[in-house]
Amino acid sequence: MLVVEKLRKTFGNHEVLKGVHLTVKKGEVVVIIGPSGSGKTTLLRCLNVLEMPDEGTVTIDGKQLQFANKPSKKEITNFRRLTGMVFQAYNLFPHMTALENVMEGPMTVKRLNKHEAKEKAEQLLAKVGLKDHMHMYPFQLSGGQQQRVGIARALAMEPKVLLFDEPTSALDPELVGDVLKVMKDLANEGMTMVVVTHEMRFAREVANEVIFFDEGMIIERGHPEQLFTHPKHDRTRQFLKRIQ
Amino acid sequence: MLMDPERLDRLMNIAQSSLLPLAKGALLYTIPLAVITFLIGLVIALFTALARLSSIKGLQWTARAYVSAIRGTPLLVQLFIIFYGLPTVGITIDPLPAAIIGFSLNVGAYASEIIRAAILSIPKGQWEAAYSLGMDDVQTLRRIILPQAARVSVPPLSNTFISLVKDTSLASLILVSEMFRKAQEIAATNYEFLLLYTEAALIYWVICFFLSMIQGNVENRLSRYVVR
């Protein structure tokens, strides 16, 4: 479903991604963990082409983007429609209600009419448990509710792969559960997901594979149980010790 | 005694009889001139702001030069160039169209800076969220950025509009018969300069007072989605 090859990204003279290879099969959930500043956010942003990699390729559902040949704006925009992004800071549109936030992509990009878009958005908001909050503006919602709107908004575009960048790390602890539950349901429905998170329980229960990422490289990957209990690398071990 | 009853009577009469011509000047020229040039100016401003924010160097540079030239020269001089200057190279423009051109260009330059700042004040995350849904630049601007930028720019744009209403008095100097020119014409017949100019000033004040009230309403309506 998702294949990343030799992905490189440099900011100035700081090489943030040093040739990343990654394969995610259809319906798989991959959790990425790693220290702050290791390049996890940059990796997700490159998959969504919010950041332009210097080199490498990303292939999603058979469609490939080669970054060395400088893809055009139109190619990038089309490629972006294959992935959905859930941001750490939610980034909801503040001038639209929850419902309008979810309707926006389908209406503007997919050219659905208002009626179809609304019906779909209502279903999605019900699915993330926000049926009663549809007509509220983001500022009237808690962080957890905003993030669930963010997930519904991404789902509305029917992406092939859903990317999550620390979706719960800006939330009060008591609100984390609701968001994780929505993500777990999605995983059980067979959504292909790449999730950067430090929620170890989520990783254990949901992930097919956990990746330890450090200094722009994948250091170690494996089944969650194996990686958490018998890490092969010292760096992984030290990192796990620090966050537990 | 400062004023004998006879003179007071005369002043009252003049004040009364001049009220209608002044009001006409305001309703037929001052206000329409301000409204029309503001609307044209906003369109110019939007395109100028976008040109300055675009990645095309030529557009950026043209927009910068335009804004710099307009902001760096007096409005009165701009009006004189258009109305008295251009005829010497064969371009003759009537007073009212000349005023419309001059004021629109002027507002366009000032408002473009306001709109540019408003667009830049919208967090990067808003662009990214829109891009991540597959929107292109134009869709993102139209649906996500400009609606939010509009709210940010209402207070400064209202100030621009109020200044514009007052600046229309400069059109009197290129023979547009707006309110202040009417006041000058009447004063020239009866020499009651203080009275007529004060009367005109009061009418400007009343207009601007109402504009400030409207501004407040618009701001409230546009800010319904933010915490107060």
Ligand SMILES: Nc1ncnc2c1ncn2[C@@H]1O[C@H](COP(=O)(O)OP(=O)(O)O)[C@@H](O)[C@H]1O
């Ligand atoms: N736009 C940018 N310009 C310059 N440096 C950046 C930019 N974005 C990220 N970086 C740098 O890249 C490194 C990795 O950042 P990031 O991907 O956010 O890491 P993580 O998400 O793992 O904490 C950091 O050192 C950060 O300072």
Ligand SMILES: [Mg+2]
């Ligand atoms: Mg990060």
